[in-house]
């Protein structure tokens with residue numbers, strides 16, 4: 001990495017360079033003055049090199065460096081020498097530079113937090129000075145990992161004939177999906193562009209245009225309330241293919257995912273298992289199951305609804321999980337699980353437990369209603385053995401499944417079954433096409449309005465819309481949805497029927513999506529695709545909780561950029577120009 005200002009980087013020199021004259025540039029990480037000797041750790045993107053200054057042989061230099069402080073940028077020339085006390089932890093640990101001359105390239109005021117792997121700075125301050133945070137190894141390495149991943153993906157996609165095509169950032173707003181970010185138009189007062197939530201319709205138009213295999217690593221924008229793993233702007237690996245079935249798409253992208261795991265982690269993930277949406281809900285209570293561990297749901301209506309226990313008898317679903325080896329849980333431990341499910345975030349009213357004790361004895365919180373024989377039947381149905389704890393919840397089907405899902409994940413966490421470094425990938429397939437919303441009393445597209453019903457279900461679109469399944473699929477890694485897509489509608493009339501099922505009038509559909517339906521009149525090929533969340537993929541592959549760590553300049557939980565302090569008010573003159581005042 002030789003330039004006019006340096007001969008080497010701070011991560012490059014080792015014993016093979018001893019006696020060479022070199023010039024390095026970098027930031028001062030640390031200064032240690034030991035009296036006779038002063039040492040400076042010089043840091044750049046590539047590593048750290050130790051500079052040594054001898055007070056006896058080089059008093060002027062020692063005088064020159066006296067005022068230096070952390071994060072000053074210096075250029076140093078000297079000779080590479082073998083180090084007396086070697087540092088085995090870094091690649092440059094065998095050598096040091098005996099400095100001959102130093103040039104200060106820039107001074108630095110004291111940084112607001114330490115630029116160390118473990119910084120003393122809190123989240124907000126590190127976001128405000130993100131350029132300093134990015135000097136720290138863990139954050140820097142995340143961005144380097146992101147880069148490596150994007151290059152691997154581009155290479156792979158290019159090799160299998162995918163073309164990267166950019167789509168516009170100023171598009172029109174549509175009420176479906178999440179909330180749009182909008183941009184006022186100066187030239188057409190009262191009118192707005194929207195920033196794209198995804199390039200969905202554009203990639204379909206590229207299929208109509210004949211591009212056949214498209215991808216793009218692309219920014220998307222969604223004005224949603226933020227959670228830990230959401231950002232208002234995020235990046236997708238967006239893909240679309242023509243003349244394909246669902247199987248072609250799953251195979252193609254299974255190839256990509258395998259390649260990514262091999263390239264970035266050296267791991268062979270084998271074949272990605274598939275599970276239907278219906279089974280995912282039935283056995284895990286979630287459309288994105290963490291399948292690193294079993295603890296599958298067992299439906300218990302038939303073995304628990306024959307006694308006088310109203311809570312179970314009136315429930316649509318009675319369902320349990322088995323926590324292996326947890327029969328010994330104390331009253332306190334079980335109370336705390338009950339408390340967990342009663343938290344507003346989970347929202348359950350209670351939790352029933354059965355302890356399968358030694359000698360075939362059962363102890364339960366519903367002993368009053370069920371005898372030993374009843375409890376043995378439950379244990380048998382659950383596959384529970386001596387020493388196991390059965391946890392049971394009851395209520396409306398979907399709600400109870402979601403609540404038990406939370407408990408299952410919590411038990412998995414408590415029992416150390418959600419192991420970092422272990423990866424369980426799943427294709428969740430056969431999603432329902434539509435989802436009924438009680439509040440607005442209408443159907444919404446579970447994926448998006450361009451997803452095709454399964455051909456054999458097409459006829460039910462008008463008669464039994466809730467029962468129509470789609471060729472839609474998600475990729476789930478360790479309980480996180482990393483991507484999803486579908487086979488699309490490519491027929492104008494079917495698209496019209498879909499909009500009708502979603503409660504659009506013909507005029508509304510024409511106004512918002514006329515461009516797409518028009519395009520479908522000019523020979524639209526059968527097509528389908530998917531998009532992966534790129535930030536999320538980075539975080540999942542790194543066993544990290546938040547996508548924020550993999551974004552160079554992220555927003556905080558209030559969707560603010562702490563460094564720019566954006567969003568900001570704009571001037572009256574700007575508002576007038578935009579017709580907003």
Ligand code: ASP
Nearest residue numbers: 198200485486529530531
């Ligand atoms: N555009 C979709 C999304 O953003 C993905 C796809 O269907 O390809 O979720």
